[in-house]
Amino acid sequence: MTVPSWSGLSVVVAGLGLSGVSAARVLRSLGAEVTVVDGGDSPALRAKVAELGVAAQLGDGGTLPEGTELIVTSPGWPPNSPLFLAAAEAGVPVWGDVELAWHLRRPLPQTGEPAPWLAVTGTNGKTTTVQMLASILTAAGRRTAAVGNVGVSVLDAVLTGFGDDDVPYDVLAVELSSYQLHWAPSLRPHSAAVLNLAPDHLDWHGSMEAYAADKGRIYQGNRIACVYNLADPATEALVREADVEEGCRAVGFGLGAPGLSQFGVVDGLLVDRAFVPDRHKNAAELGSVEDVNPPAPHNITNALAAAALARAYGVDAKAVREGLRAFRPDAHRIAQVAVVDGVTYVDDSKATNTHAAAASLASYQPVVWIAGGLAKGATFDELVTGAAARLRGVVLMGADRALIRDALARHAPDVPVIEAAAGETGAVAMASVVSAAAGLARSGDTVLLAPACASMDMFTNYGERGDLFAAAVLQLGR
Structure with a gap:
């Protein structure tokens, strides 16, 4: 759908979360006739509606308002929502906030074209990779930001621009979730990367095939490079299936020595054999693994994927090194909290699925693993099998702990397992968990919070879970 004019267009915004409020505000400023639809109805939602100055349908998230010409949805609304089924029957298109932003991009004064998007998706590592990419682009002197599912909203980025002068960004580093990609049919990035694929959000997508297909949308229409993970054949398969512009190249990244059109590691150095003159014979040194913070595998x-996208955009090797050195990861991502009695305590509360937890566990040995929470439909046999040889012990917590306990019984029966008391939440629960982990650990071990589960059964979010872990560890040290 191409919009000839926003003025008077009847648009429904589905959901009154952050992205919904932002979309409603933008659409109203463009002159659209906006109606907000939300299944909830509370004083707080009514206050939001009053502040926006738009029509609202609260308490009924399934009925399509009469005369609707377009729906802009918040990412969390699944495709089988009654509102979208009604829209499909009526022939009304559904966009996400990313699709809306794509249509509202402004041209750069120097080129007359909108700022290119360097896009990243994957089951894990998206935020870190996009932030690394933004740091590299900044080191190269580009006006940029990490946007999308991280940092600045993509709508704000395309409309407000860089700094106080409202200058459009030169280039955007865009993190995209599978939800956002599902509702972004027009998206055509300059270059894009899929970092990895593992089962996640299957309750939303309905199947692993549908989840992978939505991730693969990020490659559609790529102009310069489709970046994929050499260790994850599913990401390369998505490249093969993509409809890209003529001349767009497949560029792999991995921890081994790079082959032709690949990024890799040689003798502790990060190496590019894709964007160099005569790549059949030559390679470019981009930095060392010690420039990556933290240098876990x-x-x-993540750093190699960020470097590949930056190099596809034309950034020189020096800026890659400087950008990686300047980057500092967000909290709760394999962050060392303290060393107490020779035991290292690491907070990776952001490891909310099995794929992320597996990567975290592979970075340490021996490990006392703290795990559990809301499994989101995941199974744990493969995770436990891969980590069994590293485990000193396990402390389990949360609603779905039995799934992990049963997997441990099948694949690591000799590993000691302690279960936190049922019903405890918050600081009390985490203090018990950390105390139990400390009792299992020996000097030289790592106690690793990598729950492989969501947190909302016991904590507000993964951030609170990590903060309470750190607080309990520091209290243990005292």
Whole structure:
């Protein structure tokens, strides 16, 4: 759908979360007739509606308002929502906030074209990779930001621009979730990367095939490079299936020595054999693994993916090194909290699925593993099998702990397992968990919070879970 004019267009915004409020505000400023639809109805939602100055349908998230010409949805609304089924029957298109932003991009004064997007998706590592990419682009002197599912909203980025002067960004580093990609049919990035694929959000997508297909949308229409993970054949398969512009190249990244059109590691150096003159014979040194913070294996692959996208955009090797050195990871991502009695305590509360937890566990040995929470439909046999040889012991917590306990009984029966008391939440629960982990650990071990599960059964979010872990560890040290 191409919009000839926003003025008077009847648009429904589905959901009154952050992205919904942002979309409603933008659409109203463009002159659209906006109706907000939300299944909830509370004083707080009514206050939001009053502040926006738009029509609203609260308490009924399934009925399509009469005369609707377009729906802009918040990412969390699944495709089988009654509102979208009604829209499909009526022939009304559904966009996400990313699709809306794509249509509202402004041209750069120097080129007359909108700023290119360097896009990243994957089951894990998206935020870190996009932030690394933004740091590299900044080191290269580009006006940029990490946007999308991280940092600045993509709508704000395309409309407000860089700094106080409202200058459009030169280039955007865009993190995209599978939800956002599902509702972004027009998206055509300059270059894009799929970092990895593992089962996640299957309750939303309905199947692994549908989840992978939505991730693969990020490659559609790529102009310069489709970046994929050499260790994950599913990401290369998505490249093969993509409809890209003529001349767009497949560029792999991995921890081994790079082959032709690949990024890799040689003798501790990060190496580019894709964007160099005569790549059949030559390679470019981009930095060392010690420039990556922290230099865990999965984080080195994040750095290589970020470097590949930056090099596809034309950034020189020096800026890659400087950008990686300047980058500092967000909290709760394999962050060392303290060393107490010779035991290292690491917070990776952001490891909310099995794929992320596996990468974290592979970085340490021996490990006392703290795990559990809301499994989101995941199974744990493969994770436990891969980590069994590293485990000193396991402390389990949360609603779905039995799934992990049963997998441990099948694949690591000799590993000691302690279960936190049922019903405890918050600081009390985490203090018990950390105390139990400390009792299992020996000097030289790592106690690793990598839950492989969501947190909302016991904590507000993964951030609170990590903060309470750190607080309990520091209290243990005292």
